[in-house]
Amino acid sequence: MQVANPKISANDLCAWFGDKQVLFDINMGIPERSVTAIIGPSGCGKSTFIRTLNRMHELVPIARMSGRIQLDGKDVYGPNIDPVLLRRKVGMVFQKPNPFPTMSIRDNVLAGLKLTGQLEKSQADAIVERALKGAALWDEVNDRLDAPGAGLSGGQQQRLCIARALAVEPEVLLMDEPCSALDPVATARVEDLIAELRRDYTIVIVTHSMQQAARVSQQTAFFLMGEVIEFDNTDKIFTQPDDQRTEDYITGKFG
Numbered sequence: 001m002q003v004a005n006p007k008i009s010a011n012d013l014c015a016w017f018g019d020k021q022v023l024f025d026i027n028m029g030i031p032e033r034s035v036t037a038i039i040g041p042s043g044c045g046k047s048t049f050i051r052t053l054n055r056m057h058e059l060v061p062i063a064r065m066s067g068r069i070q071l072d073g074k075d076v077y078g079p080n081i082d083p084v085l086l087r088r089k090v091g092m093v094f095q096k097p098n099p100f101p102t103m104s105i106r107d108n109v110l111a112g113l114k115l116t117g118q119l120e121k122s123q124a125d126a127i128v129e130r131a132l133k134g135a136a137l138w139d140e141v142n143d144r145l146d147a148p149g150a151g152l153s154g155g156q157q158q159r160l161c162i163a164r165a166l167a168v169e170p171e172v173l174l175m176d177e178p179c180s181a182l183d184p185v186a187t188a189r190v191e192d193l194i195a196e197l198r199r200d201y202t203i204v205i206v207t208h209s210m211q212q213a214a215r216v217s218q219q220t221a222f223f224l225m226g227e228v229i230e231f232d233n234t235d236k237i238f239t240q241p242d243d244q245r246t247e248d249y250i251t252g253k254f255g
């Protein structure tokens, strides 16, 4: 699938852990303000791929990569790019909700801004409200912003982590199996939220749930053993895939 003016593009991307190559010549354009799902069996390189997009891959000492990743046409591995600033633009939400447990809900939302020394105190209340509203959590927590983050349900904690990611005003949100620790009700809320967020953000979501990919995404990439086997509109991937391996995977013949 050719994407005109992609928000992010990967060109000839390869990645290794030590001697083991785990991504092979990935070429993919990720459209702006849209949800792109990454599916594929365990160990096929989905997480590694999204972690190359905001330079988290390089935080693993034995990790290496080659090829090019561009954000708005600019090389994210270029000499003038500060990885910390890049990660503010390209935020990440992880599999297990990971709020700071003893920190208040309010401070959890502000944590990213505090870390990068960007918090203007006079703005804090407005930022907290905007981020929690953006994460569809404000109505549930606005009367207890000083309570610890750990007191929330799993689904609320994940939305708190999404609020924390939104507080730094990213342009892209990478989500690595964001619902895998959530029950179906909490999952549905996060999926509704993803549908809302796509109006303003470019979202890339790794998921093991084919149903989730079909529900939330506009494009889907099927990864297998470190390669992109097929990348197309989600409807096409789930109804008329071009590759037999995609069909076998989505119909549950392996996984």
Ligand SMILES: Nc1ncnc2c1ncn2[C@@H]1O[C@H](COP(=O)(O)OP(=O)(O)OP(=O)(O)O)[C@@H](O)[C@H]1O
Residues within 6 Å of the ligand: 017, 022, 040, 041, 042, 043, 044, 045, 046, 047, 048, 049, 060
């Ligand atoms: N920190 C690491 N050190 C060494 N090898 C790693 C590391 N992280 C991942 N790998 C290996 O890289 C390959 C790709 O892993 P990755 O986590 O990207 O796959 P995945 O498709 O996201 O898997 P899953 O669906 O199980 O989360 C696997 O073989 C994995 O064992």
